[in-house]
Amino acid sequence: MNIILFGLPGSGKGTQAYKISDKFELEHISTGDLLRNEIKKNTDIGKKVKSIIDSGKLIPDELINEIINSDYNKDLNYIFDGYPRTLEQSNFFDEYLATQGKKIDIVIFLELETKVVFNRLLGRRKCPNCGENFNVYYNPPKNNPFCDICGTKLETRKDDKEDTIQKRMEVYEFETKPLLNYYSEKNVLVKVDASKSEKEVFETLLKIVSKKLNKVKDGTY
Numbered sequence: 001m002n003i004i005l006f007g008l009p010g011s012g013k014g015t016q017a018y019k020i021s022d023k024f025e026l027e028h029i030s031t032g033d034l035l036r037n038e039i040k041k042n043t044d045i046g047k048k049v050k051s052i053i054d055s056g057k058l059i060p061d062e063l064i065n066e067i068i069n070s071d072y073n074k075d076l077n078y079i080f081d082g083y084p085r086t087l088e089q090s091n092f093f094d095e096y097l098a099t100q101g102k103k104i105d106i107v108i109f110l111e112l113e114t115k116v117v118f119n120r121l122l123g124r125r126k127c128p129n130c131g132e133n134f135n136v137y138y139n140p141p142k143n144n145p146f147c148d149i150c151g152t153k154l155e156t157r158k159d160d161k162e163d164t165i166q167k168r169m170e171v172y173e174f175e176t177k178p179l180l181n182y183y184s185e186k187n188v189l190v191k192v193d194a195s196k197s198e199k200e201v202f203e204t205l206l207k208i209v210s211k212k213l214n215k216v217k218d219g220t221y
């Protein structure tokens with residue numbers, strides 16, 4: 001089973017992918033997290049991608065595809081967040097999955113207006129210790145800027161500042177949005193209203209994913 005969570009930066013892909021992967025025991029691949037991890041560890045890849053990520057642009061397709069190629073295990077079930085992000089990546093991924101006897105089962109589009117996304121990203125804070133997410137506008141920590149769970153000082157992502165967010169929106173519009181048509185034509189696209197609360201979106205996703213998983217299990221898919 002391969003599920004893709006798709007949507008604008010800030011549409012809730014990361015949060016929901018984490019919860020869904022936990023609930024259904026799926027492997028969660030977030031290319032953004034993988035890259036940020038490389039930066040933290042100061043690896044060769046990390047050094048190569050740091051300035052690109054900080055500027056809001058996309059990492060070259062070959063590098064991202066290579067990461068997916070080396071991480072993917074056909075015997076596991078996955079939820080992807082942040083990949084694929086260009087037509088080049090989606091073509092590569094389809095061809096690669098076919099070589100593994102696999103395919104993309106469902107692409108869930110978390111639909112949200114751009115202006116909402118802007119505030120979500122500007123307010124986003126993450127605990128570097130326990131990973132808990134907050135938003136100073138929508139879900140503020142009780143004792144800002146410290147984590148409610150473990151008391152560690154919260155961090156803001158470097159690319160969550162106004163001019164970089166603007167760039168990421170443009171990149172999404174021109175490079176990522178065309179994937180909607182691509183997956184719609186393949187009949188794997190499902191749209192979900194991501195303006196609802198985190199809990200409501202999660203409940204909708206639960207229904208979609210469990211329906212799909214049941215179909216796979218009982219062989220009707």
Ligand code: AMP
Pocket residue numbers: 009031032033035052053056057058059060064081082083084085086089159168
């Ligand atoms: P994210 O955490 O998904 O918002 O990703 C943060 C940044 O990582 C993006 O703005 C890109 O610079 C880079 N990135 C993540 N996934 C991809 C991808 N599939 N293709 C190219 N760049 C990516």
